[in-house]
Amino acid sequence: MVREHYTTTTPGTHLQRPEPQNVYSVGIYGWRKRCLYLFVLLLIILLVVNFALTIWILKVMWFSPSGMGYLYVQSKGLHLDGESEFLYPLHAKEVHSRKDSSLLLQSTQNVTLNARNPDRNVTGRLSVGPDMVQFDGQQFQIKSMDLKGKPLFTVNENETTIGVDKLRVTGPEGALCEHSIETPLVKGVKDVDSSKELRLESPTRSLSMDAPRGIHIKAESGGIKALSHLDIKFHSSNGLLMLNAESLRLPKLPQGTSGDSGTSDGLYEICVCPDGKLYLAVADIVSTCLKYNRVCQLSS
Template sequence: MVREQYTTTTEGTQIKRPDEQHVYKIGIYGWRKRCLYLFVLLLLIILVVNLALTIWILKVMWFSPTGMGHLHVTEDGLRLEGESEFLFPLYAKEIHSRLDSSLLLQSTQNVTVNARNSEGEVTGRLKVGPKMVDVQSQQFQINSKDGKPLFTVDEKEVVIGTDKLRVTGPEGALFEHSVETPLVQADPFQELRLESPTRCLSMNAPRGVHIKAHAGKIEALSQMDIKFHSSDGTIALDAETVYLPKLVQGTGGPSGNLQSLYEVCVCPDGKLYLSEAGVGTTCQENSHVCL
């Protein structure tokens, strides 16, 4: 901007013209002005883009006064609807599903649930992997709907609290050590087998062992000896017929009867043998079987 100065004169007066003064321009001109306009335009564009992105994010994430998308904030906590993916650990006091649906925890690798104490140390861990379910805890317990313990495991024992334990495998159940139970029973119309292929099989009870077969027979097979021992009572074989097919038979004298009668004799070591019956006992005559 150029400022011009004018001087008025009258006739008969001579006024000396002042010397020429320096004139300064006020404002922004040239390339500075163009850069300023360009910078203001760029800020305006960035502001519009940020506002559009903010509106787009709010719309995509489904922000609302009650929460964000499927995640709603309620008085009891957070309610999450639909399927969700967590990329980092999730800390929660309680997780439960809706009343009309189940709770599904799914992972491509494994699902791990940890319980920690106040110091952050892991006190219990449940890990569900593709090949194994691993539980690390002092005690593992499964309860029924009414709170009755059904299965309990700790370092000392395993307790099964159901009324009946059913083993449906074709090979049965394998126990490497002793088993304590009040009843061992097979399914209806199925046979029950107690077998020890390489060791002995022992059944002990303070008040007796009862073996019953209501609709079949009982077989006891052994490679070596079968022993029935009663410390205070007796051993009774109560049946219409007691059949001993391979019992040793002693040599008797000539008998005139076509059908001979026999008596059962006992050796001092408990061995049984047969001897042809006579008017009196003939066990002593045929006692050479005991030798």
């Protein structure tokens, strides 16, 4: 604290006021001044570096009033050109490609599409993995692109419906069905190779064909074979069984016997037992089925 000295004088005397001994200068000098200038210089350098980095980021990321890089903000949504990589889930109402290109979804592991209800619960999931394509939902349906939107393929918990007019199976082993099939027509593939034939086969079970109004079997350029380890039965509840061919051969049909030996000059007639079994009887002017019906007695 500066101490001041006061000198009293009497009127009429003139004394010289003594000069103050301590003089203080206002300001920053010395090492404090150098530190202040250095700090200001560092602030200016940081400001210039931050401004340069901001300009560089804006230039690299292609920021513009309409968007960022290939991403443009439009009134209908976001428009993205080129390829984009999403590290986290993408939530969108609709995703579609440009008119002149296709939409490609690619992942190193799998691609999963989820549909959620208002409670955020998953109601449908489509997962495309490296080994298989899996769909989880109540129903899976494929529709045509026409205006009517005809369902082509529908799968639910109870049944699988194929809505096309023609189902073609081109595999070497055909189609394997563990249960029944309902269809109006089963047709073989038309090919130059005649070795490809239509086969209906049941290796371990029986094969049954039922129709409310009849069954029509036709071979345009070949024969029809019916092979069975046990019995082959043709049953018509209200109608007749017609075999229309130029010749009908039953090579292993048994020949009935009787007490008398007859000659038929190689002519025979076909007889039927009460249980439906067929046998041959020597032909005569009148029927000889009763005469040679011992085959029916033996079979009973």
